[in-house]
Each structure stands twice: as C-alpha cells, then as structure tokens.
Amino acid sequence: MAIGATIHTFEIQLADVDRGVYEELQLRVARHPSETDAYMATRILAYCLEYQEGIVFSAGVSSTDEPAVLVRDLTGHITAWIEIGAPDAARLHFGSKLADRAAVYTHRDPAKLLTSWEGKTIHESADIVVRSFDPGFIDAAVAPLARRNTMTVSVTEGQLYLELNGVTLSSEVHEHRIGER
Structure with a gap:
C-alpha cells in the first residue's frame, strides 16, 4: 500500500515591505512522501516571497509538467514558473518558454546549481533569477x-525575517543569475 501525502497547515502573516505585499495566509500544504523537509520549507518560503493574485502550489514532486509553484492570470495563462x-x-528551459518569467528558489549550494546548467540551453536564461538563503x-x-x-514572514531590503512556531531566524535573500559567477 502506497503512503499518501502528509498535510501541513500554515497560518502566515506576510509583510513584504520590498514589494508592498501585506497578507494573512492560510495554507494547507500536501507533503509528498519523497519530499524532504528542506524542499517543503523552501517551497513555502518561495510561495510567500512570490505571493500575488493567482499563485498556487502545483502537484509538486509528482508532477512532471508543472513547477512546485506557479502563477496564472485570470485567463489561465502562466505568468510565473517557480521551481x-x-x-x-x-x-527550466521548458518553463521559461511557457511562462512570462521564471525563478528558482534553492536550498542547495547555488554555485553547484549554476555550474550544472553551464553550456545547457535554457530559454532567456539571463532573465531567470535564482534565489538562495544563508x-x-x-x-x-x-x-x-x-x-x-x-509563521511570520517579513522582508525588508532583501533581508528575510522568519518566526516559525516560536523560533526566530533571519537570512539574506541572495539573488544569482545564470551565467554569472
């Protein structure tokens, strides 16, 4: 018998001063058995940092034709592809061609990730932002x-402040570009 997804709930106070986004979010997040805690935490932070009307979690790791997070406009067109x-x-090439913009949030070493894409064809790679944390x-x-x-998620001047279940953390949100070192 296959193990099903585990449901996690999040009550989030979001204050993204940099983008002028202030919201109270109630999220039910399905965590696939093969999804690591680090991947899920990064997925939730990406959702918060990209929050706008039309944002949704996709089927996640079990979906091969959608990213973990995506944004659609009212017509259903994908405006943001977020890996x-x-x-x-x-x-990443497929997503960049399909959506108006693409981004990657990683919990891995960004230098290794960028190196793995060197010499590969990625549509409009210079426009793709890769974000990482300390x-x-x-x-x-x-x-x-x-x-x-x-959770409380606050962003100001590129600094992320996170309070999660009574634990307070902070990190710079680092931005990298494909092809840059």
Whole structure:
C-alpha cells in the first residue's frame, strides 16, 4: 500500500515591505512522501516571497509538467514558473518558454546549481533569477516544522525575517543569475 501525502497547515502573516505585499495566509500544504523537509520549507518560503493574485502550489514532486509553484492570470495563462531545489536545465528551459518569467528558489549550494546548467540551453536564461538563503538557514527553519504551524514572514531590503512556531531566524535573500559567477 502506497503512503499518501502528509498535510501541513500554515497560518502566515506576510509583510513584504520590498514589494508592498501585506497578507494573512492560510495554507494547507500536501507533503509528498519523497519530499524532504528542506524542499517543503523552501517551497513555502518561495510561495510567500512570490505571493500575488493567482499563485498556487502545483502537484509538486509528482508532477512532471508543472513547477512546485506557479502563477496564472485570470485567463489561465502562466505568468510565473517557480521551481524549487535543483531543477534540470531542460525543465527550466521548458518553463521559461511557457511562462512570462521564471525563478528558482534553492536550498542547495547555488554555485553547484549554476555550474550544472553551464553550456545547457535554457530559454532567456539571463532573465531567470535564482534565489538562495544563508548557509544553514533552511536547516534551522526545518527544525520547528510541525503539522500545524504559525509563521511570520517579513522582508525588508532583501533581508528575510522568519518566526516559525516560536523560533526566530533571519537570512539574506541572495539573488544569482545564470551565467554569472
């Protein structure tokens, strides 16, 4: 018998001063058995940092034709393709062609990720933003995760402040570009 997804709930206070986004979010997040805690934490942070009307979680790791997070406009057109972790170049190429913009949020070493894409064809690669966090930040954010979670996410001047179930953390949100070193 296959193991099903585990449901995690998040009550989130989002204050993204940099983008002028202030929201109260109630999320039910299905965590696939093959999804790591670090991947799920990065996926939730990406959702918060990209939050706008039309944003949704896709089928996630079990979907081969959609990213972990995507944004659609009212017509159903994909406006943002948001990958998590370390997507391969072909997947990123596909998403970049399909959507108006693409981004990657990674909990892995961004230098290794960028190196893995060198010499590969990725549509409009110079426009794709790769975001990462300070070393150890995601690991520290995973520790307090529970099935029911309360979070406060604040962003100001590129600095992320996270309060998760009583644990307070912070990290710079680092931006990298494909082809840059």
